[in-house]
Amino acid sequence: xxxxxxxxxxxxxxxxxxxxxxxxxxxxxxxxxxxxxxxxxxxxxxxxxxxxxxxxxxxxxxxxxxxxxxxxxxxxxxxxxxxxxxxxxxxxxxxxxxxxxxxxxxxxxxxxxxxxxxxxxxxxxxxxxxxxxxxxxxxxxxxxxxxxxxxxxxxxxxxx
Amino acid sequence: xxxxxxxxxxxxxxxxxxxxxxxxxxxxxxxxxxxxxxxxxxxxxxxxxxxxxxxxxxxxxxxxxxxxxxxxxxxxxxxxxxxxxxxxxxxxxxxxxxxxxxxxxxxxxxxxxxxxxxxxxxxxxxxxxxxxxxxxxxxxxxxxxxxxxxxxxxxxxxxxxxxxxxxxxxxxxxxxxxxxxxxxxxxxxxxxxxxxxxxx
Numbered sequence: 001x002x003x004x005x006x007x008x009x010x011x012x013x014x015x016x017x018x019x020x021x022x023x024x025x026x027x028x029x030x031x032x033x034x035x036x037x038x039x040x041x042x043x044x045x046x047x048x049x050x051x052x053x054x055x056x057x058x059x060x061x062x063x064x065x066x067x068x069x070x071x072x073x074x075x076x077x078x079x080x081x082x083x084x085x086x087x088x089x090x091x092x093x094x095x096x097x098x099x100x101x102x103x104x105x106x107x108x109x110x111x112x113x114x115x116x117x118x119x120x121x122x123x124x125x126x127x128x129x130x131x132x133x134x135x136x137x138x139x140x141x142x143x144x145x146x147x148x149x150x151x152x153x154x155x156x157x158x159x160x
Numbered sequence: 161x162x163x164x165x166x167x168x169x170x171x172x173x174x175x176x177x178x179x180x181x182x183x184x185x186x187x188x189x190x191x192x193x194x195x196x197x198x199x200x201x202x203x204x205x206x207x208x209x210x211x212x213x214x215x216x217x218x219x220x221x222x223x224x225x226x227x228x229x230x231x232x233x234x235x236x237x238x239x240x241x242x243x244x245x246x247x248x249x250x251x252x253x254x255x256x257x258x259x260x261x262x263x264x265x266x267x268x269x270x271x272x273x274x275x276x277x278x279x280x281x282x283x284x285x286x287x288x289x290x291x292x293x294x295x296x297x298x299x300x301x302x303x304x305x306x307x308x309x310x311x312x313x314x315x316x317x318x319x320x321x322x323x324x325x326x327x328x329x330x331x332x333x334x335x336x337x338x339x340x341x342x343x344x345x346x347x348x349x350x351x352x353x354x355x356x357x358x359x360x
Binding site for chain 1: 171173176177178182183187226262270275299337340346351
């Protein structure tokens with residue numbers, strides 16, 4: 001095990017070298033960090049998101065989703081206060097107006113709408129409608145190969 | 161006299177920085193989409209038993225193409241509104257490796273779990289979307305989604321082979337606490353202090 005770890009370190013050192021590396025665009029390349037600052041904020045946000053999702057799915061009788069929305073509002077405030085970043089995939093699951101988690105068959109209605117006369121593929125829009133009435137529109141027909149910056153840049157996950 | 165290191169640092173105009181970002185705990189692809197054993201065999205079976213059949217005899221199977229039709233079928237409210245003799249097991253074939261927009265497929269694994277029907281989710285290999293193009297009815301868009309209902313016309317042996325080869329994922333991930341998925345995204349900042357500062 002120790003030998004393997006040593007080997008991996010050796011490979012990394014070989015890859016990154018000893019001196020500074022500058023690519024063709026004049027960018028000084030830096031090795032990815034092994035830890036992030038203020039990790040506890042992220043963990044708190046993650047806990048709040050999961051608690052909110054749990055209450056949305058499990059408490060089917062609660063039509064107002066009061067507890068779930070309170071957790072999500074806390075998440076939103078903490079995220080803004082601590083300037084923590086969330087991936088687009090996570091933000092797309094949160095209603096900006098009522099702070100509900102968007103879960104199909106509970107709080108979300110989703111459909112593909114095409115409002116063009118000729119029903120062309122470029123005009124296809126995914127509409128996510130929250131229970132409160134607010135809508136999120138994703139015109140995916142314009143660019144079906146579109147990827148968010150996180151999907152494009154290959155998110156590097158830190159070891160747990 | 162300047163060293164080689166100093167010269168290199170002078171020539172760099174930008175510096176790579178890593179910004180921490182929190183990912184959705186429920187969109188982890190490894191845990192959301194089931195693992196398919198013997199992927200080429202499953203793809204061949206689906207091609208021969210589903211897409212080729214639908215291409216030559218569209219009425220032979222109870223199939224639904226496209227996002228709206230699939231979501232509507234899975235969201236059918238409850239057992240009370242569904243007739244007692246109506247089959248509840250459905251096979252949902254998804255081309256998640258092809259150029260289907262990720263925003264369309266993001267909620268599909270969650271919907272498969274919360275649906276009242278017994279949904280067998282089958283992710284298909286890259287390039288399989290061309291078979292969907294061939295068997296999809298004219299004037300319809302399949303969006304990389306095909307739902308087939310297991311009824312009397314459906315080959316039972318094929319159904320059992322599919323279910324045996326599709327690995328089961330966590331049935332209800334929201335009942336289990338997942339550790340935070342913190343990642344870093346590479347970004348660039350200018351090394352020139354003047355240009356980095358906002359001008360007033």
